[in-house]
Amino acid sequence: MPDVKKPLLEVKSLTTSFRTDRGVVRPVDDVSFTIEYGQILGIVGESGSGKSMTSQSILRLVGNRKSEKVAGEVLFEGQNLLELKEKQMQKIRGKEISLIAQDPMTSLNPVYSVGNQIAEVPFIHEKSSKKNSWEKAVAMIKRVGIPSAEVRATQYPHEFSGGMRQRGVIAMALAGNPKLLIADEPTTALDVTIQAQILELIRDLRDETGAGIMLITHDLGVVAELCDQVAVMYAGKIVEKAPVEDLFSEPKHPYTKGLLASLPKLGDKARLTPIPGQPPNLHHLSTGCAFADRCPFVMDVCKVVHPNLQEDGPEHEVACYLYGEEERHANES
Ligand SMILES: Nc1ncnc2c1ncn2[C@@H]1O[C@H](COP(=O)(O)OP(=O)(O)O)[C@@H](O)[C@H]1O
Ligand SMILES: [Mg+2]
Structure with a gap:
């Protein structure tokens, strides 16, 4: 029986670093989120933002080499997976937690x-x-x-x-x-009919078994249709997290706004408008916000210190100096 008092999955300050010959990179940097039983969390973000690395870190598919380090906590029904022996992990993989x-x-x-x-x-x-x-x-x-x-x-x-x-x-x-399904872009390679069928299956799994699902996708239409909560990743960090309706009706982070603006409107044949600028290179990140270079609202403070993820509205978290407490700090300085 599941321990219903504990969340199904609680990821706390998950940080995955790789030692490379050009220095240390952190594809996953201080990532925290919770997935309850029966909940579908969408993870979105450009290619290279650390989505797959997050799922692989949870399942301990990285972190086994000397050059790789996974820190933080991955509490699955209260048990920290990062502390388990590989033998115990094998019992969990494919049964309790499945990965697509x-x-x-x-x-x-x-x-x-x-x-x-x-x-x-x-x-x-x-x-x-x-x-x-x-x-x-x-x-x-x-x-x-x-x-x-x-x-x-x-x-x-x-x-x-x-x-x-x-x-x-x-x-x-x-x-x-599985109690937890991690689906990493599960339908990208499939045509639209099959895609709809697979998404239906994922939803059925949730409805019939109460499984929690972490759904990685770059398809915001899929997010809107299937997810309860959404986390937006940029350069290894979650920059915004919100219930799905709130994220679409009131995106806060300039990067999220950019992502949503790049969605073609219904009936609109216009091509996606990509966010101007290049995705960041993990080898050359500043101490500030990784989106600062591309942000239309950039302030001096953004280039120096990365803003913390903090609440701005119920269940809505954003890492940006335009909001909350830090907005005041930024205006004072
Ligand atoms: N073995 C590795 N050593 C160093 N960097 C890596 C390694 N594997 C992946 N990365 C980097 O981690 C980042 C995140 O990758 P990934 O999680 O696959 O992104 P996403 O799934 O969001 O497209 C990328 O910038 C990638 O270059
Ligand atoms: Mg990926």
């Missing part, structure tokens, strides 16, 4: 049939019989919309198209009925 990785090939083993790989989940984690596990795998393959599931189950990853492989990975991730 951005690149489906990294999750599929080329030497086993897709059906066998999916069947392994109930076989190992639920101690289902071989026959039952296989039947569950076939049913799962059907559920993700792969036709001729019985035949497909016997095939190997290389016999699947890219989109089908991605659906195979999704079937594997859902097969364990």
Whole structure:
């Protein structure tokens, strides 16, 4: 039974650093958020902002080499995953927490049939019989919309198209009925119909099992449709966090405003208007706000000290000197 008093996932000051020959970089820098049972948290941000690295840090898929360090706390039902032995982590991965990785090939083993790989989940984690596990795998393959599931189950990853492989990975991730699903751009490679079907499956998982979901996407339409809360990442930091309606109706951070402005309006054929300027280079970050160079509202203080993430309205947090306490500080100085 889940410990209902504790949040499903509580990430506190998660910081992932890499030692490179050009110095230390922090793709994830002091990231904190909570996912409750049944909640879908969207994580958005440009490519390179640290979204995948955040999910890999939670699952301890980074931090195992000498040059990599993951600090902070990842409390899963109150238990800090960063303190677990790899053996204990293996029991959690794929069962309690499933990952739909951005690149489906990294999750599929080329030497086993897709059906066998999916069947392994109930076989190992639920101690289902071989026959039952296989039947569950076939049913799962059907559920993700792969036709001729019985035949497909016997095939190997290389016999699947890219989109089908991605659906195979999704079937594997859902097969364990995870308490927490981390979906890293799960539908990017898929066409629109299949995309809608997969998002529906993710929503079903939440509705039927009360799982919590961390959904990484650059598709704000998906966020609007599926998520309860949204966190916006920029250069490894969360710069804004809010309930989904609030983020869309009242974006606060200039970067979030830029992201939303780049959305084409309904019926508008205009192309996306990208935010002017370049995404930051992690090797050359100042001590100030990483968005300062591109920010139309930049003030002197922004270039010197990074603003803290703080509340500005109920459940709405923003890291920007234009808001809250720090607004006054900035105006005083
Ligand atoms: N092994 C590594 N060493 C140093 N930097 C890395 C390494 N892997 C990823 N990065 C950097 O981490 C940053 C965040 O990457 P990632 O989490 O994949 O971004 P996103 O998923 O938001 O596109 C990127 O700037 C990337 O260059
Ligand atoms: Mg990524």
